Amino acid sequence: MKFREYEAKQIFREAGIPVPNSVLITSADEANAAQKKVAEKVVLKAQVDVGGRGKAGGILPANAENISEVARDLFGKTIKGLPVEKILVEEALEISHEYYLSITIDRAKKMPLILFSSEGGVEIETLAKERPEALRRVYVDPSFVTLPDFIVRNVIGTNPKEIGKIVRDLFAVFRSKDAVLAEINPLVMTQKGILAADGKIILDDNALIRQGISENRDLTPREAEAEKHGFSYVELDGNIGVIGNGAGLTMATLDIISHYHGKAANFLDVGGGAASDRVMYAVRLVASMPGVKVIVVNLLGGITRCDEVAKGIIEAGVPQPVIVRIAGTNEEEGRKLLQECGYVMSDTMDAAIRQAVEAVQ
Amino acid sequence: MIYAGKNTGILVQGATGSQGKFHINLMNAYAKQVGGTGVVAGMTPGKAGQEVFGVPVYDSVADALDEHEIGASVIFVPAGGCGDAIMEAADSRIPTIVTITEHVPVHDIMRAVAYAGSRGSRVIGPNCPGMLVPDECKLGIIPANLCRKGDVGVISRSGTLTYQVISELTSAGFGQSGIIGIGGDAVIGQTFSEVMDEFHADGRTKTVVLIGEVGGSLEIEGARRALDIGMPIVSYIAGVSAPKEKRMGHAGAIVEGGEGDAASKIERLRALDIPVASRPSEIPELIRSL
Structure with a gap:
């Protein structure tokens, strides 16, 4: 079962992974108040479960003057066939660098696999195909409950040390949530430090019961x-x-x-x-x-x-x-x-x- | 020997549940028919002293091993306790651990399979029908009446589809050297390539039928292994009409991120010169034409 961006970010926040300020709204009437709480300049992000959401018009910038109008516009849209029912009002970020970080399961090797790149913000499949050397791949012994230092070093290389803590925290999320995918794309460097600008978590459907989830809402x-x-x-x-x-x-x-x-x-x-x-x-x-x-x-x-x-x-x-x-x-x-x-x-x-x-x- | 033989003593973990009981009876009926050892002990925590169709039940794997020669375990334990059951069997160094249970969390399986490997145990499954070597042994739930002794090995990610293929083979006159259901989950113990090695080492298999489906790329790895060791194979891949990002019954049967769709698997197999049937009923003809 897939978590939406706002749910993934809530999980990240609880796990100590820094995320941008944000408020979730379900109607355009709440937009103004949300913006005041979050930041001067914000982005409105439609909480729909599709890839390429930005290009499809699901992410729009806004400010104090136009936010109600932009929110009304976005709530009226369908993004790749899905109606917009929830919007995340998030602070606009000044990004100086983008990274990619994910943890998934390698079926053939039967092990967790950490993927990291200092060239984030692109389609990861494209990067893997065109510049595989830019994507670090580090396998994790399934018996490790927490990540040993050498694995973290192998993941981040010479990149900023603070990313190492995020790698550890994301692995803790991956383990504790029974995830089959925990992804931060992009992980961004800003004037406020490093932040998870977008996030995706997919849970193992066989573990929903022990995760306390009674219904898989990905189903019709x-x-x-x-x-x-x-x-x-x-x-x-x-x-x-x-x-x-x-x-x-x-x-x-x-x-x-x-x-x-x-x-x-x-x-x-x-x-x-x-x-x-x-x-x-x-x-x-x-x-x-x-x-x-x-x-x-x-x-x-x-x-x-x-x-x-x-x-x-x-x-x-x-x-x-x-x-x-x-x-x-x-x-x-x-x-x-x-x-x-x-x-x-x-x-x-x-x-x-x-x-x-x-x-x- | 292919994972287990006629004289392998079998332990059943989860022996007192309805599935455990039902299949202990069928496994021992087959053992009796072929003159094999069959199930010698059952295990369910807290149920020591009970009997299931004359098979004594113990509280722990270690207790069962104190009383019996055991070479393989078959697990019917419910999903939540299944990873633990595999590790208990591996801790006692049982060489072959066949896991029938469906819906086992993937994190549990990764850990249990890795631990089993470190103890020298091999896990078949989970979410599989188990294995059957005609005229020797049955570990799991494959219907024995469909099988005949012969020299075609069958390796499959599926259950009933395997039965379909076995009955097509048997009625076309192709007996089987062994039938191994490796399981339909994303992470499984023994893979196509490892079972291929087992058939090869045993030496009684002339051809292998590789039955795959959407999701992952284990079929390609298995086909490459067969080519490396000179094992002739034919294949069938289910799910050419499966939509993307939808789980087709099995936890592992899902096309993700453009990987693992049936059409591209079939293309890759054919590029390796491996005959691929478009329907199960074509498999016997493909074997004949090898």
């Missing part, structure tokens, strides 16, 4: 509802509803739909050992998506009982045709139940998917 309402039932669910934009068990098999189902030139409406993995009521709920959920014309159910059981699956499909009783491929425990009983109720059965996943694609053509 339907995705959140699905998650409560233990499904993995992603909305897409086609007309063929998909229910599978296991992430890989469900992904493969989507791919075969593409292979036959169809378009999937969703990804829904019901998980292992699906009982009839969960299957019923899954079928109804997918059928409720606008534009779904046919549903393909592709379940391969180890522990999934096919008769339970069949009962769930029948109980769901949705208006769209449901094409079923099930294999596994109690397969014969499951097939018999479905055939008696007139459902279309397929022996292989390729055939089931082809039939679904043909049904919408």
Whole structure:
């Protein structure tokens, strides 16, 4: 789950990482008071979760005279499709130098990785590609709870010592928040010293519970509802509803739909050992998506009982045709139940998917 | 031997939960069928003295090791305690630790896998179906009825998709030398390249099927390793139709920062002259044409 800039900065502040003065507002009426609290000259930063926010018009300078007008203007905008609901009113900075600092997880090395560059303020992917020598990469042994001095030295090199403290503090945030990314871009040198001018923190979705977060708000309402039932669910934009068990098999189902030139409406993995009521709920959920014309159910059981699956499909009783491929425990009983109720059965996943694609053509 | 063999005594951590019980029964049914050792001990803190289908349960891994020869552990412990369970097994230097549990926090796994490495233990998973060597041993939840003995090795990040591929292989007449589910998370213990080395060292595998998906680049590393050691491979990568920045079920199945999408993986594999199936059903034909 992603934290917005204002949340990341609050976390930074608590961790001792210096950030610019700022106030969060949710309406243009609050803009004037916020500006008075923050600084003479401010910038208004739309709190939307998109990259390239500045270029898309999501960051605007303002002063005491024009702030209400600029705030009203920004609240009325959508930035790359997202409405502006919150704005961070932040002091305008006089920046003499920009740095880049992030901590992430290297999947192949299975270790935290610290990235630092004294050439900040650019797209980090571009820097990594064009001038890899300008990007310092330092791996951290996963057993380190705090950073040893040598790692901090290797990260900052001959750059100002005060950055070293920020590296330590950011690592503490990365560890204590179960982050998969903690980033300061840019980290800036100003007349007031060094500051985190922008920040991004992404939490490990598997650690939300122990972080005390009950809802992952990156999900759409339907995705959140699905998650409560233990499904993995992603909305897409086609007309063929998909229910599978296991992430890989469900992904493969989507791919075969593409292979036959169809378009999937969703990804829904019901998980292992699906009982009839969960299957019923899954079928109804997918059928409720606008534009779904046919549903393909592709379940391969180890522990999934096919008769339970069949009962769930029948109980769901949705208006769209449901094409079923099930294999596994109690397969014969499951097939018999479905055939008696007139459902279309397929022996292989390729055939089931082809039939679904043909049904919408 | 591929991580474990017929005579490997297996410990199950999280033995008294519903998953643990259910699969102890199935693992020992398979052991009985093939004449192997199977699960000899279970472990759940506070449950010493209980039995699960005749298997004695202990309070700690160390207690179980006092009474039994144990060469591998299978972990069904809930996500929050899973990193701890791996470290407990590694602390007792159990050589192979198979972790079935899903939704384990990634910081826990990084630490546990590193610690296991320092103790000479190897972790398979988490978030995986485990492993099965036909006619020898089953450590985890792979349905044994789909598998036949043969010389095709299967390495996969997925569960049910692996079952799909195994059944395609078996019905096309290709038996398997071993099936290893390495797990669908961003950070996992054994990777494609390490399992490739294991198949190579064992010497009974003629071809490896590498089943990957979106996210990361472990498949490419594994393919390169196969080329280095001269192991013929074919591949299938799930998720060509997966949208960016969306997690496709598995914690590790996400295209991030322009890295790890299926199309570019397939392109990189083909650039290494590795045949890539566009559907699981094409895999047997690709093996035949090698």
